[in-house]
Amino acid sequence: MNNQEAKIMLGHGSGGKMMHSLIEDVFIKHFSNSILKEQTDSAILQVGSSEIAFTTDSFVIDPLFFPGGNIGKLAVCGTVNDLAVSGAEPLYLSVSFIIEEGFPISELEVVVESLASEAKKAGVLIVTGDTKVVNKGKCDKLFINTAGIGKITKKDSFISKALDIQAGDVIIVNGTIGDHGMAVMNARESFNFKTNVESDCASLNHMIREVLDKSAVKFMRDPTRGGVATVLNELVGKTKLGIEIDESSLPINPGVKAMCELLGFDPLHIANEGKVLIVAGEEEGLEILEILKMNELGKKSTIIGRVVSDHPGKVVLKNETGGRRIIDSLSGDQLPRIC
């Protein structure tokens, strides 16, 4: 960001490489402290003798309503999941609304109802909030910010740090990937694809708690913006190991696969809102798989790849025909191909 004339582009918000350089070059540069430097989904804070997890997330999704959810449900799931994948038990949320003048109160109420019902499901209380209304045209209908606090035990507070990853560890996902991103895209753009693809938007905290209580997890992260590829690249960046993914093992809904084939997208780069990637030792991995499969949100759980000592720092996808390709983080916005 040395260039005085550099401006924010949409790619800076897409969860990929551009966003990471913005965070490094602007935010970390000025905010830097030992807690923030960890760059985990939630900050782990020492308060007296106990530790708490704290996180925040903003929601600017367009359209507000999409197959499988709406901005309200998403605003709860997003923050609850950020806490849960950090090993914390989510307890309290704040909710702030930025509302465009002229927005129908009836629609706002639908969104608020969804917030309330998802919070109830996740077992968290919404305890504080804020409301701002801006002139027409100064924001797009409705933006929501949520922040959340959860409690965390010493045993689980290392989960975001990926300290103990070794070659041979397995990588598990709790179901099909890419559903949220493609459902929203299909609702937003004018493709008119007739598909049953729905957002996977769900609070994962109860399922994750069960896994943490019954087995040993080495690392966890929710593959939201930037998709599975971005999380795995962050992981190899932290560990100096490699990751090998087996293409045939990737659980992908046929509708998502077809949309990706048509548009030239990679499902590994598409956002999820109800998925968690879990890294564990091989034996524990099989145990975790069984626990996940017993849960409604983990029925299609599967091992998608392994940590390897080859190609350190790189995520490599192996396909059935013997092709191997590097799975990079998303560069900027995912661009559809022309033909």
Added chain:
Amino acid sequence: MKYVDEYRKKDLIISVSEKLKAVSKKEIVLMEVCGGHTMAIQRFGLHSLLPHTVRLISGPGCPVCVSSQHFIDMAMAYSKIPGVIIATYGDLIRVPGSTTSLEKERANGSDVRIVYSVLESLEIAKNNPEKKIVFLGIGFETTAPLTAAAILEAKKENLENFFVLSAHKVMPPVMKALVAEGVKIDGFIAPGHVTAITGTAIYNELAEVCGLGVVVSGFEPVDMMQAILMLTMQIEAGTPKVEIQYQRVVHNEGNKIAQQMLEDVFELRDDRWRGLGVIPKSGLGIRKELSSFDAEKKFNVEVPESTEPKGCICGQILRGLKTPVDCGLFGKKCTPTDPIGACMVSGEGTCATYYKYRV
């Protein structure tokens, strides 16, 4: 998934590969013209399934990559005219012009919108009667008929605020130009979707006069391996000809309706290709009768003579003379996040493809 899985069957691919290894004796060079083919070759690791006698080189078939810098600079100039909305296919927005890109101009306040079909830009025109919409028409005979259809529709609906900046190109002249230039090619893996529109007659001269094999191929691994086998068999037998591997989509006569639309809207003109210079009768300009939809006629902008970025060898890569790894910028200064040459921008550009699959 139907229409995909059956063309990605491992045993089928291996059996074609074995047959190919048995048939191939001569050392041959085949050019895959289309960016979609380059992508499939890398994605499915087809190089590892070929005998050492068969070498594949990539050609000038990625629409974004061959669009001249001049065209990008023109688009940028239009984007700065007050009241103009630029409608474009997504992969163009990151292509660097001489000084900036559409993505950067959008951040500077220009109204640049990504469309998935040119028909969406007609909708934008209808919904914004006070604005002028300029659609950036790029691509070969595959996307050009869609632009033609949009212009005809705009005429029918008397839309007065819809314009096209055409950089549409046709395939045969550039293929012939490469051969005439002396690039060593024994046969072409010809583009499946272009040929679905044009039909196969456009390649007759290559086979009959230049003595080159041409096989029109699909985009799945089984398709491509079969097309390579068909070409190898032709060359081994010394009987170069035009054949269709992609029979489920391509027919000899092509798509007559689309051909007629192209004829009605466009006429051939000399056109600039990035890295290749001006190739006679290789571009599609909008016919005089429809010049009220021609952005070049409507808006007077001047852009300085553009130069290729220093050190970038896109031109030689597009001619199949070099591969991305021969370029000093590749993977260092030039990456998908910060591309210098156009071949790094499009997902189907040779450099972007090599970057992605550089295991």
